[in-house]
Amino acid sequence: MSTASQVSTRIEDPASVDAAIESRFSTRAFLPTPVPRATIEDILRVASRAPSGTNTQPWKVHVLTGASRDGLVAKVCAAHDAVRDNPALAAEYQEEYDYYPSQWVSPYIDRRRENGWGLYGLLGITKGDKEKMHAQHQRNFRFFDAPVGLMFTVDRVMGRGALLDCGAFMQNIMVAARARGLHTCPQAAWNNYWKLVMQHIGAGEGEMLVCGMALGFADESALVNRFHTPREPVANFTRFHD
Numbered sequence: 001m002s003t004a005s006q007v008s009t010r011i012e013d014p015a016s017v018d019a020a021i022e023s024r025f026s027t028r029a030f031l032p033t034p035v036p037r038a039t040i041e042d043i044l045r046v047a048s049r050a051p052s053g054t055n056t057q058p059w060k061v062h063v064l065t066g067a068s069r070d071g072l073v074a075k076v077c078a079a080h081d082a083v084r085d086n087p088a089l090a091a092e093y094q095e096e097y098d099y100y101p102s103q104w105v106s107p108y109i110d111r112r113r114e115n116g117w118g119l120y121g122l123l124g125i126t127k128g129d130k131e132k133m134h135a136q137h138q139r140n141f142r143f144f145d146a147p148v149g150l151m152f153t154v155d156r157v158m159g160r161g162a163l164l165d166c167g168a169f170m171q172n173i174m175v176a177a178r179a180r181g182l183h184t185c186p187q188a189a190w191n192n193y194w195k196l197v198m199q200h201i202g203a204g205e206g207e208m209l210v211c212g213m214a215l216g217f218a219d220e221s222a223l224v225n226r227f228h229t230p231r232e233p234v235a236n237f238t239r240f241h242d
């Protein structure tokens with residue numbers, strides 16, 4: 001699409017664009033149905049229209065399917081089990097950049113708790129049930145059974161803005177996936193295991209893992225996919241300055 005047609009393009013069906021955005025949710029149960037490579041490439045091509053500071057396009061994406069996907073799942077699930085069995089090992093698996101604060105404050109901690117216990121509550125997992133919590137958390141490291149796992153990296157030399165650019169790219173992927181009947185779950189859970197991930201995908205020393213993502217067809221019958229998250233009304237996060 002040339003710039004001229006970008007300027008003149010009229011969105012004939014705004015409701016479809018909104019539906020693609022609003023029907024995106026963090027899908028935590030997928031069908032094994034494969035996603036054709038051409039579809040993945042198409043999504044990535046469209047998503048790469050994301051803006052980035054001075055058009056640096058700092059993102060890289062590693063697409064894992066088949067044996068490569070399964071191999072990473074086996075390695076990280078084993079590491080996750082090992083940390084459960086020996087919590088001292090957690091020191092080995094620290095995330096490289098702070099996605100979350102070290103000290104949580106309101107209202108974020110409240111929303112985080114509501115989210116966590118809402119999800120576990122739906123699945124019948126109670127606070128004391130460590131095994132079930134571990135198993136549910138480990139579903140992250142199986143890409144929630146999705147056949148496609150994506151790993152996003154940026155070049156270490158870039159500034160924090162590159163994370164913003166990568167986030168815009170990721171959101172485009174999630175929306176473009178919806179337009180093709182697919183669902184996604186962005187996954188920072190992988191970040192703790194970045195050393196294993198980066199070694200597995202053969203990423204260079206200069207790359208930093210930003211996030212993972214599961215991609216595939218949602219299992220519509222799964223209870224976990226009925227988990228719906230609320231949002232603050234616009235007035236709560238907006239100030240108009242006239």
Ligand SMILES: Cc1cc2nc3c(=O)[nH]c(=O)nc-3n(C[C@H](O)[C@H](O)[C@H](O)COP(=O)(O)O)c2cc1C
Nearest residue numbers: 024025026028115140185186187188189190211229
């Ligand atoms: C960058 C990023 C990382 C996330 N990491 C995880 C994750 O590791 N595991 C998970 O189950 N959900 C993860 N989520 C999903 C959030 O919990 C979810 O977006 C939030 O609760 C809002 O729900 P929704 O996505 O269904 O609208 C992540 C979301 C984002 C944006």
